[in-house]
Amino acid sequence: MNDARIRAIEFLNSNFMDFRQIDMESLCHGFITEMERGLAGKPSSLRMIPTYIGVENAIPTGRPVIAMDAGGTNFRVAVVSFGADGKPLIEHFRKFPMPGVKAEVDSKTFFATIAGYLGEVAGLSDDIGFCFSYPTEILENRDGRLLRFSKEVKAPEVCGQLIGENLNRALAASGIKKSKRIVLLNDTVATLLAGKSASGRSYDSYIGFILGTGTNCSYAESNAAILKKTGLDPARQQIVNVESGDFGRVPRGLIDLEFDSGTVDPGTYVLEKMISGAYLGGLYRAVISKAAREGLFSEATADRIGALRQLETKDLGSFLADPARGQVAGLFSDDADFGLGFHLAERIVERAAKLTAVNIASIAIKTGSGTDPRRPICVNADGTTFYELKGLKLKTERYLDSFLTEGRGQHLEFAKVENAPLIGAAIAGLTND
Numbered sequence: 380m381n382d383a384r385i386r387a388i389e390f391l392n393s394n395f396m397d398f399r400q401i402d403m404e405s406l407c408h409g410f411i412t413e414m415e416r417g418l419a420g421k422p423s424s425l426r427m428i429p430t431y432i433g434v435e436n437a438i439p440t441g442r443p444v445i446a447m448d449a450g451g452t453n454f455r456v457a458v459v460s461f462g463a464d465g466k467p468l469i470e471h472f473r474k475f476p477m478p479g480v481k482a483e484v485d486s487k488t489f490f491a492t493i494a495g496y497l498g499e500v501a502g503l504s505d506d507i508g509f510c511f512s513y514p515t516e517i518l519e520n521r522d523g524r525l526l527r528f529s530k531e532v533k534a535p536e537v538c539g540q541l542i543g544e545n546l547n548r549a550l551a552a553s554g555i556k557k558s559k560r561i562v563l564l565n566d567t568v569a570t571l572l573a574g575k576s577a578s579g580r581s582y583d584s585y586i587g588f589i590l591g592t593g594t595n596c597s598y599a600e601s602n603a604a605i606l607k608k609t610g611l612d613p614a615r616q617q618i619v620n621v622e623s624g625d626f627g628r629v630p631r632g633l634i635d636l637e638f639d640s641g642t643v644d645p646g647t648y649v650l651e652k653m654i655s656g657a658y659l660g661g662l663y664r665a666v667i668s669k670a671a672r673e674g675l676f677s678e679a680t681a682d683r684i685g686a687l688r689q690l691e692t693k694d695l696g697s698f699l700a701d702p703a704r705g706q707v708a709g710l711f712s713d714d715a716d717f718g719l720g721f722h723l724a725e726r727i728v729e730r731a732a733k734l735t736a737v738n739i740a741s742i743a744i745k746t747g748s749g750t751d752p753r754r755p756i757c758v759n760a761d762g763t764t765f766y767e768l769k770g771l772k773l774k775t776e777r778y779l780d781s782f783l784t785e786g787r788g789q790h791l792e793f794a795k796v797e798n799a800p801l802i803g804a805a806i807a808g809l810t811n812d
Contacts, residue, residue, distance in 0.1 A: 383718025420607030450512030508808025569803025574759030591762030624651030
């Protein structure tokens with residue numbers, strides 16, 4: 380196995396794919412530079428989208444708010460309130476199909492369907508927090524203009540329209556005359572806000588982090604630093620949606636470039652393609668395929684790899700969790716091939732963990748928060764890849780502890796909040812008048 384490990388390192392080094400070739404210090408500097416450029420409205424791979432949603436206000440207790448979550452095939456509705464301990468109480472929970480998934484709908488039908496979903500709870504609160512996780516331009520009044528739907532939702536007439544305004548019109552048409560105060564946000568922002576209910580601890584700042592099919596993060600930034608927007612109160616903060624999956628200054632290896640050229644959007648979402656669940660399995664397939672072409676595997680194993688048309692991240696995760704079984708384990712015809720395949724898998728995940736740590740550490744450094752261990756930064760993390768891909772979370776925490784806590788004296792704490800999109804939406808609706 381030691382020989383296999385050496386061969387894996389040599390192969391990855393020759394293709395500039397090994398985690399040890401990543402300099403966290405310089406890459407964090409590059410990430411922060413892109414953040415600053417994005418905040419200033421200069422060309423940047425990080426869009427740094429202002430949300431006009433703050434984090435300073437305390438969560439009111441005992442006050443109900445309607446929370447909605449739309450972002451996939453399901454549409455969830457609940458009424459949420461918070462106790463004196465900050466813990467959420469979720470009531471009247473219902474799950475419905477997302478309008479436009481089964482069949483194309485026009486704009487009127489889309490909003491009328493959502494208004495209908497609110498039927499039994501519409502009279503329980505005048506406030507709505509709406510986690511709407513599609514590309515949307517958030518406006519200063521916290522409404523949002525839809526830019527586009529992802530491919531599973533077929534409602535083209537809704538594109539370009541104001542979500543909150545049109546929902547209020549649909550509610551009025553259904554007989555609800557008093558307009559609701561609607562706060563629109565995406566899942567990353569909702570994840571950050573849900574961290575406020577994570578525990579009874581006092582936190583210095585909050586980061587929302589998602590690493591599942593894709594990846595993104597958000598954090599609280601001083602308005603004074605958001606130079607691309609005028610008229611903001613410089614004494615206040617607001618959450619910024621980083622769109623970190625598009626970070627483009629990551630040093631990519633030869634196999635990264637080859638893999639990227641085969642995706643539907645080459646040259647975009649550079650970081651996402653190196654760490655997220657939609658891509659890691661395919662990237663590992665590209666790694667072992669090139670190793671096979673270069674003669675590092677036996678002929679029998681190379682033939683099996685060549686016949687492999689698809690490999691998902693869940694298959695990679697199953698291999699690392701139980702290397703003796705599964706689709707990936709079955710590729711390798713002898714111990715030498717297995718050892719090489721296993722070490723390549725481990726090191727690709729190790730690199731993903733190091734890059735994940737760069738993402739989180741860069742934001743922590745940018746905020747300067749968490750210098751008092753009594754008040755760390757709360758990183759509310761969500762996503763199956765982060766939690767279920769063996770070693771990823773543990774290795775990420777190890778890098779952050781060494782680089783950020785030991786190296787810079789900044790402390791952070793991971794949290795995991797169930798139903799984060801609904802709870803974050805509820806907090807947004809309650810704390811952003």
